[in-house]
Amino acid sequence: MAVNGISRARMSSMQLFLRCFCALLCGSAIAGAATEPAVPILLYHRVGPVRADSMTVTTVHFKQQLDLLRTNGFCVIPLERFLAWRLGSGPAPAPKSVVVTFDDGHASVYHEARSLLAVNGIPVTLFIYPSCISHASYAMTWDQLSELAATPSFKIESHTFWHPNFKQESKKLDRDQYEAFVDNQLRKSKAVLEEKLGRPVTLLAWPFGIYDTYLMSRASAAGYTAAFSIECRAATGADPMMALPRCIVSDEDVGPRFLRFIENAMALGRN
Numbered sequence: 001m002a003v004n005g006i007s008r009a010r011m012s013s014m015q016l017f018l019r020c021f022c023a024l025l026c027g028s029a030i031a032g033a034a035t036e037p038a039v040p041i042l043l044y045h046r047v048g049p050v051r052a053d054s055m056t057v058t059t060v061h062f063k064q065q066l067d068l069l070r071t072n073g074f075c076v077i078p079l080e081r082f083l084a085w086r087l088g089s090g091p092a093p094a095p096k097s098v099v100v101t102f103d104d105g106h107a108s109v110y111h112e113a114r115s116l117l118a119v120n121g122i123p124v125t126l127f128i129y130p131s132c133i134s135h136a137s138y139a140m141t142w143d144q145l146s147e148l149a150a151t152p153s154f155k156i157e158s159h160t161f162w163h164p165n166f167k168q169e170s171k172k173l174d175r176d177q178y179e180a181f182v183d184n185q186l187r188k189s190k191a192v193l194e195e196k197l198g199r200p201v202t203l204l205a206w207p208f209g210i211y212d213t214y215l216m217s218r219a220s221a222a223g224y225t226a227a228f229s230i231e232c233r234a235a236t237g238a239d240p241m242m243a244l245p246r247c248i249v250s251d252e253d254v255g256p257r258f259l260r261f262i263e264n265a266m267a268l269g270r271n
């Protein structure tokens, strides 16, 4: 099947070339590495032809950002490679490693971002809240999400069941109700995604980036091995596994500003 006019065979050879090229760059970077890894984990939500809201990155700027990463020697690595290092089962990421993630399950990931990610050989993790899938008008369908899940460069993980604001819910509910609510949001999302997509779900993105020690302990108890917040600094070996920082990319992060955004995140991670 063609993706935006590009045959699968041609895309595979392009992906292979880009991965080999990236591996060469990363390999040479590793040889000179002396500092502790600090990996910016980029967070996107929507990609579209027009900037509909502050969470939309226009397709043209998204393409430009991916091009800038490649032409400036950054390697987009799978999130699981960063986590393998954190868990002691893999080597340290190269100094200019970056991770790409998307939250929420917006249909534009399927319609706009997918082909750009594929032709650039970019691995990506999608954090999905299942209540919106095949329900909300802006969201992907289960068929679309299943198609992405079957693509090796896409990983699907959890963003709770219906994207609650845990801070607000803790004020509305009594203690018992709140604890049951938290467990349901964490466990139902994992169970539904695993059942629908037929593969394990072990990672969690906190809705609105909200977390605390109680939530982190409940996420561990629910079977998550790592969770992600929203704080614009690179993730390092010092960050807690249940609150690894991610940086929201905006449509204004273009050209040199995008590169400064990445470099600032790496500098802040090392501070």
Ligand SMILES: [Zn+2]
Binding pocket: 103, 104, 159, 163, 207, 208
């Ligand atoms: Zn979200």
